[in-house]
Amino acid sequence: MMRFILTVLLILPVSLLADIDAYEFDDPNKEILYKKLIKELRCTVCQNQDIADSNAELAQDLRRKTYDMVQQGKDEEFVLDYMSQRYGDFVLYRPRLQTNTLLLWVGPFIILLIGVFVLMRFIRRKPVAASDGLSSEERKRAEQLLERDE
Amino acid sequence: MTRYLLPLGIFIVIVAFLAVGLKLDPKHIPSPFIGKPAPDFNLPDLHNPEKSVSVKDLQGKVWLLNVWASWCVSCRAEHDVVKRFVARGAAPVYGLNYKDERADALAWLRQLGDPYEASLIDYKGDAGIDWGVYGVPETFVIDHEGIVRHKQVGPVTDEIIENTILPLVLELKAAVPGDKGA
Numbered sequence: 001m002m003r004f005i006l007t008v009l010l011i012l013p014v015s016l017l018a019d020i021d022a023y024e025f026d027d028p029n030k031e032i033l034y035k036k037l038i039k040e041l042r043c044t045v046c047q048n049q050d051i052a053d054s055n056a057e058l059a060q061d062l063r064r065k066t067y068d069m070v071q072q073g074k075d076e077e078f079v080l081d082y083m084s085q086r087y088g089d090f091v092l093y094r095p096r097l098q099t100n101t102l103l104l105w106v107g108p109f110i111i112l113l114i115g116v117f118v119l120m121r122f123i124r125r126k127p128v129a130a131s132d133g134l135s136s137e138e139r140k141r142a143e144q145l146l147e148r149d150e
Numbered sequence: 151m152t153r154y155l156l157p158l159g160i161f162i163v164i165v166a167f168l169a170v171g172l173k174l175d176p177k178h179i180p181s182p183f184i185g186k187p188a189p190d191f192n193l194p195d196l197h198n199p200e201k202s203v204s205v206k207d208l209q210g211k212v213w214l215l216n217v218w219a220s221w222c223v224s225c226r227a228e229h230d231v232v233k234r235f236v237a238r239g240a241a242p243v244y245g246l247n248y249k250d251e252r253a254d255a256l257a258w259l260r261q262l263g264d265p266y267e268a269s270l271i272d273y274k275g276d277a278g279i280d281w282g283v284y285g286v287p288e289t290f291v292i293d294h295e296g297i298v299r300h301k302q303v304g305p306v307t308d309e310i311i312e313n314t315i316l317p318l319v320l321e322l323k324a325a326v327p328g329d330k331g332a
Binding site: 044045047057058061062065084085086087088089090 | 176177180189249274276279281282284285
């Protein structure tokens with residue numbers, strides 16, 4: 001009897017987990033696409049979660065919608081378009097390259113270029129700073145003093 | 151001199167960016183529908199489910215779509231504002247009863263009053279997805295050509311009616327041929 005209860009207790013959590021969105025796919029590629037998509041779509045209610053992570057009602061609905069579309073054989077582009085037409089570019093975790101996101105995509109490279117430029121100028125200036133600022137006469141005297149020490 | 155001015159300049163630029171960032175409301179997501187045709191739906195009427203209403207039926211008039219649900223607490227707070235707006239007769243308000251049980255929705259309207267021209271049942275939330283609804287209540291203003299002109303996320307207040315929605319509705323109604331305001 002004890003063994004039976006333990007078995008049930010062991011299976012229970014697993015079956016409960018399986019209850020959340022038990023979607024079945026007729027093609028393993030569709031399942032891969034579905035899993036990829038729900039990681040790429042942002043839940044607009046709980047803004048810093050993708051719809052795979054979120055259990056908000058809206059995220060559940062959007063997962064269902066994504067599942068329906070994937071199961072119908074729609075491709076990635078179609079689903080992302082569908083979502084962004086309704087919820088705006090905001091739902092896409094990876095912003096698309098377009099005029100208003102240009103700075104977002106190019107910005108880091110511009111900053112990198114500025115960094116390289118500043119660094120090069122800094123390195124070029126280095127030899128000048130390395131000179132000890134002694135005139136040749138002073139240098140001779142210094143050398144003499146050093147020799148005497150030895 | 152530049153040695154000191156440069157870091158100060160960079161500092162000011164960063165402060166300016168952060169100051170603007172602080173004022174932005176991350177909950178406000180611009181709707182992609184503004185200026186675009188309203189997404190169509192054809193949904194049963196809450197009071198009379200055999201009858202259905204579609205967006206096309208409403209073409210030719212300026213109207214509001216108010217997304218509500220009996221489980222939504224801020225809809226309750228907003229309801230009086232909607233009633234006051236409808237009482238002024240500026241434009242009809244249609245309700246989108248979002249993911250609600252019909253009995254609960256009917257009880258809610260009985261208790262709080264029903265200002266809606268009609269409330270449409272969106273039990274599964276599909277119309278909500280088509281309209282990009284993510285936080286109830288939401289309110290849309292649609293013009294006589296079926297173009298979405300405004301979206302309000304969250305409860306409408308008297309202030310928003312007075313400053314934004316009513317002036318917009320009157321302006322849109324003035325543009326309707328053969329209809330000279332309320």
